[in-house]
Amino acid sequence: MKLNLKRVLAIVLALAMCLSLAACGGNGGSEGSKGTEGTKETEAKPGEITNIVMWLPIMFDTPDPQSIEDEVNKYSEERYGIHYDLEFVPLGDYTQKRNMALTGDELDVFWGGGYSMIKNGQLYDITELYEPYKAQLENEEHSEFLPRFQANNYFNGRLYTINYLVDRNHHLSFNMDQEVADKYGIQNMQEISLAELEELFPKMHEDFPDRDVIGPTGTTYILGNMFWTWDPVQDAIGVLPNKGQDDELVLESIFDNEDYINFVTKCEEWYNKGYINPDILSNTNQWAVLLTNHQICGCFDTFGVNNVAGSIRTRVKEVGNWCQSLGGGGYSINANSKHPEKAFEALMLCYTDKDIATVINSGVEGKNYTKNADGTISYPGGSAATSGYGGPTLYWALPGSETANLPLDINGPTYFKDLNDFCLAATMSKGYGFIFDPTPVMDEWTACTNVLNKYYYAMASGAVPVKETLETARAEMKAAGEDKVIAEKQKQLDEWLKNKK
Amino acid sequence: MQKRKNKNKAAHRIMTLELYLMMIPGLLYLIINNYIPMGGLVIAFKQFNYQQGIFGSAWKDPLIGNFTYLFKTQDAVNIIRNTLAYNITFIVLGQILAITIAIMLNFMRGTKNKKIYQTVILIPYLISMIVVAYIVFGFLSTETGLVNKMIVAAGGKKINFYSTKTYWPLIFIVIHLWKGFGYSSIIYYATVIGIDSALYEAAAIDGANVPQQIWHVTLPGLKNTIITLVLMSLGGIMYSDFGLFYQVPMRSTIISDVTDTIDVFVFRALTSMNDVGRSSAAGFIQSIVGFLLVVSVNLIVRKIDKESALF
Amino acid sequence: MVKKNIVGQVILNIIFIFLAVAALAPFLLLVSSSLTSEATLAKYGYNFYPRDFTLAAYEYIFKSSKLIFRAYAITIIVTAVGTTISVLTTVLFAYPLSRKELPGRMVVSFILFFTMLFNGGLVPSYIMWTQMFHIKNTYFALLIPSLLMSAFYVIMMRSYFTANIPNEIIEAARVDGAREFMVLFRIVLPLSKPMIATIALMIGLRYWNDWTNSLYYITDADKFSVQAVLNTMLNNINFLAQNPDVIADSSMMKELPSTAVRMGVAVVGVLPILAAYPFFQKHFVKGIVVGGIKG
Structure with a gap:
C-alpha cells in the first residue's frame, strides 16, 4: 500500500471530521446546569403528543420491544396525548445506567427512589401532582396498599416516589423440601415455633445425611433479609427492638439487641452441629436452586404470598407478619425531566388505565401471553425466557400490576388480591415512615456501615465464633462513632414522632 | 554559509510542522477524552446535585468535607x-x-x-476476574476444593480459607x-x-x-x-x-x-x-x-x- | 558445546510445560464445569473432566439472547475498526515524541502522561459525551471513549522507537529528501513490526473486553457487544443472589441460570480471542536490521 503524505493527511482529516461530526449539534457545554426556578413544563397544546421516556426493568430476552411500545401507544396517544418511549433495561445493570442517565434529561419515569436519591436531587417533587389521584387510588375499590405504604416515600412532608404492589412486609418462613415436610407431617403454611424447629433439626440431620439441614438464604448467611424482630430502620445502625411496637421508641445498637444475640448464638450452635454447610461464607448459590436440587432440607426465608413448587412454607411464630421501617421504593420522576408533569401523568396512567397497565405489565396479548378462563395468563412456550417479555414474572418491579390484575397461571387467579390482603394484615413498625438523614454524621455513618458489613451478616452464618466477634464488633462500632450516629438518629426520630401527632 | 544555515532552519521548521501534524488526532483525543472531563474534578469539593450539575452545585462546607470519610475510619x-x-x-x-x-x-x-x-500462557489474562473467583473457589472451597482434598489426602486438617x-x-x-x-x-x-x-x-x-x-x-x-x-x-x-x-x-x-x-x-x-x-x-x-x-x-x-x- | 545446548533447551521446555499446565489447568476446569450438570457441580465441585456431560448451560446462554450472534458481529467489527484507528493514532503520536530534535517534546510527553494519572471521573465524562457530543446509542460510543488512544501504548511505542530505530537511518532518509510521513511509514514502521503487533494485540484485547462503554452509553439492545451481553447476564444472576426474596416464586424459579452458565459465559467470551491469537504471532519475528549502518 503506497503511503504518502497526501494519503496520511487525508486519513487524519477524515478522523478529525469524524470526531467533529460526533460533536455536531453540541450545545456548547451546558453541563446540565439547569436553573431550579421557573416552570420546566411547556404547556402542551391540544393535539400535541408529549414523548415520555420510561425505563422498565427486564430480566429476560425482549427481542421485539417496539411491539410493546406500539401496543401501549395505541391507547395513550389517542386518549391522553402521551407517547410512551419504553426502554427495557436489564435488572442487573439498571441502577448504574439509571444513575448515569439522571445527570441529564434522557429519561423521565424510572424504577427507584429512596433517601439518597432525594438528597442528590435526582427526584422530582410530586406532592402536589399526586393530590388529585389520592382519592381515586387510595380506596378500597382500587387497592389499599398505597395508603399503607406510601408513608416511606415522604421526606420532610414532600412526596417523591409512588409505591407499586409488592409485599414490603414479610412473614418469616422455614421453607422445607416437600419430602422433608412429608416425613414429619408438616403442613403448608403451618405455624411453627423456633423451639419446635430446633427439635426437628437433629432429626433432619440424621434422616437426610447427604443434605444440609439449614441452607443459606442470603448466599452467605442463613437468615433471609436478616428479618427477625428487630427493626433496622433502614441501615441497622441503631435498631428498634420488638418489631418497633414499644410505646417508647428507643434505638439501640444491633450488637446489643437481645434477639439478634440469641439468634446468632443459635447459628453458631447449628453450624458446629453440622446443620450448616461449612462453605457458607463463600457460597454463591441461591437457596431455591439448592432446595430444588435436594441439597438442603430447608432455609429461613421471608415471603408474602408466593411459593416455590416442591417445597412448603411454615410461619415462624416468633416473627409473624410485620413491616420494618423502610426507606423509599417505587417509581419516580427525573428531576431533570423536560416534562415532569406529563411524566407523572404517564406514570399514574399505569395505575388508573386498565389497558395501559395491562400492556406495561404483560406485553402484547397473544404474542407475549395468552389469557386463561380463570383470569390468569400463561406464557406461550411455558417460560418467561421464551415469551418475548417476561413482565408478569417481574410484577414486583412494575407499576399497576393490581390494575392489570393478570396473575400468572402458577400464582393463581386471586394472587394480587391475596397480596393486597397480606399487605394490609401486617403489623407496621411504629417507626414506619421515618426516614433517617445521615448527612450530619455522614463520616461516622460510613465507618459504621463498613463495620456492619464485616460482622452483621457474617455472624448469621454460624461460621464465626459469636462471643469474640460480638466483642470485636461492639468495640469497632464504638470506635467508628456509632454512639454519635444513634444519638442523631434518635433525635430525628423523636422529632418526626412529635410532628406526626 | 548563511544560505545553508537558512536551508537547515527551514528544513527543521518543516520537520517540526509535519511531526506536530502527526500528533493532531492524538492531541484532539486527549483534550476531549481526558482534559475536558478533568474539570469535573471539582466535584470532589462540591455537594453534587443532579439538578444543578457540575458547575451549579454548591461548594462543600468545609471544602474537604468529601475527603474525611477516608480517614475517619480505623x-x-x-x-x-x-x-x-x-x-x-x-x-x-x-x-x-x-x-x-x-x-x-x-x-x-x-x-x-x-x-x-x-x-497458552496468555489464556489466564483473557479470563475475567469474576470467573477466576469461581475457579479459585473450586480450589479453595472447604467441602469440595482441590486444595483441601490434597491436604486431607496428606493427612492434614481442612482449612476454611474464606474465613x-x-x-x-x-x-x-x-x-x-x-x-x-x-x-x-x-x-x-x-x-x-x-x-x-x-x-x-x-x-x-x-x-x-x-x-x-x-x-x-x-x-x-x-x-x-x-x-x-x-x-x-x-x-x-x-x-x-x-x-x-x-x-x-x-x-x-x-x-x-x-x-x-x-x-x-x-x-x-x-x-x-x-x-x-x-x-x-x-x-x-x-x-x-x-x-x-x-x-x-x-x-x-x-x-x-x-x-x-x-x- | 552442542550437548550443553540440548540440555539447556530441554530444561527450558520443561519449565514452559509446567507454566503451560499452570495456565491451562484452571481453564480446563472452567470448560469442563460449563459442560457439567448443575446438581453434580454443587455436590462434587469442579473437576477437570465433566462428570455428567450436558450442554444445558450453552443452551441457556444462546437461548437467553437471540442477540448474542448479532453481538458477536458488532464486537468483531468494532474491535477491528477500533484497533486499526487506535494503532494508527498511537503510532502517529509516538513517533514525533521519539525524535529528540522535536521542540516541545518534553511538554507534550508530560501532557500525555498526565492523563494516565488524573481522571475527571465517570460522571463528568458521561455528561460530556452525552450532552456535548450526543454519542448515546451510537457506534462512536463503542469506539471512542477511553479506548481510542491510551498513553500507556504511546509510551511503549515511543520507547521502542527510541531504543530500536537508529538515528542514522532516519537522518539518512531525511538527507535523501524524505518527508516525515514517509520516514515513518516507509522506514520506521517496517522495522517495528514486533512492537506494532504487540500493541495491536493489546489494544484489540481492550476493545474486545470492554463492556463499560456499553453499560453507560448503550441502551439499544441491538448495539450491545458480546461482553456487554455476557456481563448483563452475570449482573442479573448477582442481582438475584443478593435479593433472595425476589426469586421466591415458582415462576422465577424455572428461569434461574446456574453456576455452569456462569462458566459457559466465560468460555463464550474467550474462545474467539484464542482463535485469533495465532494470527498475531506471525509478527513476533525478529525484525530485519537494515544493512549498511555499521561501519
Missing part, C-alpha cells in the same frame, strides 16, 4: 497499607517474572513450541501473577527480540556464556522498557484491581482486614449512598499520590539516565 490504615503493600509486591514480582519468561522464550529454539507456549485471614496475601499474589505473566511477558518479548543479534555474537566471541550474555546484552537492552513500565505502574500505586480484591474473596467480609483495598472500601461505603462527591474525592487522592510519586521517581531517573525518563 480501617483507613488497613486499606492504605493493603493497597500499597500489594501493589509494590505485584510490581516487583510481576516484572521479574515477565522478564524471566521473555528471556527464556527468546533463547528457546523451535518456533512451533514457542508459539504454543505463548498462546481465615493468613493465607490471603499469598493467594492474591499467586492469582495476580498467574493472571498477568503471559500478558506482561509479551511487551518484554517484543523488546527482547528487537535486540540486535550482532551484539550477542560479539559477546559470544568474547567468550561469554549464556548467563553472561543475558547479563551484559539482554538486560541492558531491556533497561529502558523496565524503567518505563515500572514508572507507569507507580502512577497507579493507590489504585487496585477491583475484580481481584472484591470478587475473589467471594464477598466474605470477615477477612476484609487483609483483603480490602481503597477501591473496595470506597465501593462498599458508597454503594448505598450514591455520593458522587465522595467517590470523586477518593479518586482525587489516589491520583495525587500516584502523581507525586511518579514525578519524584522520574526526577531521580532523569538524573541517572535521561533517556529512560518518562518526561
Whole structure:
C-alpha cells in the first residue's frame, strides 16, 4: 500500500471530521446546569403528543420491544396525548445506567427512589401532582396498599416516589423440601415455633445425611433479609427492638439487641452441629436452586404470598407478619425531566388505565401471553425466557400490576388480591415512615456501615465464633462513632414522632 | 554559509510542522477524552446535585468535607497499607517474572513450541476476574476444593480459607501473577527480540556464556522498557484491581482486614449512598499520590539516565 | 558445546510445560464445569473432566439472547475498526515524541502522561459525551471513549522507537529528501513490526473486553457487544443472589441460570480471542536490521 503524505493527511482529516461530526449539534457545554426556578413544563397544546421516556426493568430476552411500545401507544396517544418511549433495561445493570442517565434529561419515569436519591436531587417533587389521584387510588375499590405504604416515600412532608404492589412486609418462613415436610407431617403454611424447629433439626440431620439441614438464604448467611424482630430502620445502625411496637421508641445498637444475640448464638450452635454447610461464607448459590436440587432440607426465608413448587412454607411464630421501617421504593420522576408533569401523568396512567397497565405489565396479548378462563395468563412456550417479555414474572418491579390484575397461571387467579390482603394484615413498625438523614454524621455513618458489613451478616452464618466477634464488633462500632450516629438518629426520630401527632 | 544555515532552519521548521501534524488526532483525543472531563474534578469539593450539575452545585462546607470519610475510619490504615503493600509486591514480582519468561522464550529454539507456549500462557489474562473467583473457589472451597482434598489426602486438617485471614496475601499474589505473566511477558518479548543479534555474537566471541550474555546484552537492552513500565505502574500505586480484591474473596467480609483495598472500601461505603462527591474525592487522592510519586521517581531517573525518563 | 545446548533447551521446555499446565489447568476446569450438570457441580465441585456431560448451560446462554450472534458481529467489527484507528493514532503520536530534535517534546510527553494519572471521573465524562457530543446509542460510543488512544501504548511505542530505530537511518532518509510521513511509514514502521503487533494485540484485547462503554452509553439492545451481553447476564444472576426474596416464586424459579452458565459465559467470551491469537504471532519475528549502518 503506497503511503504518502497526501494519503496520511487525508486519513487524519477524515478522523478529525469524524470526531467533529460526533460533536455536531453540541450545545456548547451546558453541563446540565439547569436553573431550579421557573416552570420546566411547556404547556402542551391540544393535539400535541408529549414523548415520555420510561425505563422498565427486564430480566429476560425482549427481542421485539417496539411491539410493546406500539401496543401501549395505541391507547395513550389517542386518549391522553402521551407517547410512551419504553426502554427495557436489564435488572442487573439498571441502577448504574439509571444513575448515569439522571445527570441529564434522557429519561423521565424510572424504577427507584429512596433517601439518597432525594438528597442528590435526582427526584422530582410530586406532592402536589399526586393530590388529585389520592382519592381515586387510595380506596378500597382500587387497592389499599398505597395508603399503607406510601408513608416511606415522604421526606420532610414532600412526596417523591409512588409505591407499586409488592409485599414490603414479610412473614418469616422455614421453607422445607416437600419430602422433608412429608416425613414429619408438616403442613403448608403451618405455624411453627423456633423451639419446635430446633427439635426437628437433629432429626433432619440424621434422616437426610447427604443434605444440609439449614441452607443459606442470603448466599452467605442463613437468615433471609436478616428479618427477625428487630427493626433496622433502614441501615441497622441503631435498631428498634420488638418489631418497633414499644410505646417508647428507643434505638439501640444491633450488637446489643437481645434477639439478634440469641439468634446468632443459635447459628453458631447449628453450624458446629453440622446443620450448616461449612462453605457458607463463600457460597454463591441461591437457596431455591439448592432446595430444588435436594441439597438442603430447608432455609429461613421471608415471603408474602408466593411459593416455590416442591417445597412448603411454615410461619415462624416468633416473627409473624410485620413491616420494618423502610426507606423509599417505587417509581419516580427525573428531576431533570423536560416534562415532569406529563411524566407523572404517564406514570399514574399505569395505575388508573386498565389497558395501559395491562400492556406495561404483560406485553402484547397473544404474542407475549395468552389469557386463561380463570383470569390468569400463561406464557406461550411455558417460560418467561421464551415469551418475548417476561413482565408478569417481574410484577414486583412494575407499576399497576393490581390494575392489570393478570396473575400468572402458577400464582393463581386471586394472587394480587391475596397480596393486597397480606399487605394490609401486617403489623407496621411504629417507626414506619421515618426516614433517617445521615448527612450530619455522614463520616461516622460510613465507618459504621463498613463495620456492619464485616460482622452483621457474617455472624448469621454460624461460621464465626459469636462471643469474640460480638466483642470485636461492639468495640469497632464504638470506635467508628456509632454512639454519635444513634444519638442523631434518635433525635430525628423523636422529632418526626412529635410532628406526626 | 548563511544560505545553508537558512536551508537547515527551514528544513527543521518543516520537520517540526509535519511531526506536530502527526500528533493532531492524538492531541484532539486527549483534550476531549481526558482534559475536558478533568474539570469535573471539582466535584470532589462540591455537594453534587443532579439538578444543578457540575458547575451549579454548591461548594462543600468545609471544602474537604468529601475527603474525611477516608480517614475517619480505623480501617483507613488497613486499606492504605493493603493497597500499597500489594501493589509494590505485584510490581516487583510481576516484572521479574515477565522478564524471566521473555528471556527464556527468546533463547528457546523451535518456533512451533514457542508459539504454543505463548498462546497458552496468555489464556489466564483473557479470563475475567469474576470467573477466576469461581475457579479459585473450586480450589479453595472447604467441602469440595482441590486444595483441601490434597491436604486431607496428606493427612492434614481442612482449612476454611474464606474465613481465615493468613493465607490471603499469598493467594492474591499467586492469582495476580498467574493472571498477568503471559500478558506482561509479551511487551518484554517484543523488546527482547528487537535486540540486535550482532551484539550477542560479539559477546559470544568474547567468550561469554549464556548467563553472561543475558547479563551484559539482554538486560541492558531491556533497561529502558523496565524503567518505563515500572514508572507507569507507580502512577497507579493507590489504585487496585477491583475484580481481584472484591470478587475473589467471594464477598466474605470477615477477612476484609487483609483483603480490602481503597477501591473496595470506597465501593462498599458508597454503594448505598450514591455520593458522587465522595467517590470523586477518593479518586482525587489516589491520583495525587500516584502523581507525586511518579514525578519524584522520574526526577531521580532523569538524573541517572535521561533517556529512560518518562518526561 | 552442542550437548550443553540440548540440555539447556530441554530444561527450558520443561519449565514452559509446567507454566503451560499452570495456565491451562484452571481453564480446563472452567470448560469442563460449563459442560457439567448443575446438581453434580454443587455436590462434587469442579473437576477437570465433566462428570455428567450436558450442554444445558450453552443452551441457556444462546437461548437467553437471540442477540448474542448479532453481538458477536458488532464486537468483531468494532474491535477491528477500533484497533486499526487506535494503532494508527498511537503510532502517529509516538513517533514525533521519539525524535529528540522535536521542540516541545518534553511538554507534550508530560501532557500525555498526565492523563494516565488524573481522571475527571465517570460522571463528568458521561455528561460530556452525552450532552456535548450526543454519542448515546451510537457506534462512536463503542469506539471512542477511553479506548481510542491510551498513553500507556504511546509510551511503549515511543520507547521502542527510541531504543530500536537508529538515528542514522532516519537522518539518512531525511538527507535523501524524505518527508516525515514517509520516514515513518516507509522506514520506521517496517522495522517495528514486533512492537506494532504487540500493541495491536493489546489494544484489540481492550476493545474486545470492554463492556463499560456499553453499560453507560448503550441502551439499544441491538448495539450491545458480546461482553456487554455476557456481563448483563452475570449482573442479573448477582442481582438475584443478593435479593433472595425476589426469586421466591415458582415462576422465577424455572428461569434461574446456574453456576455452569456462569462458566459457559466465560468460555463464550474467550474462545474467539484464542482463535485469533495465532494470527498475531506471525509478527513476533525478529525484525530485519537494515544493512549498511555499521561501519
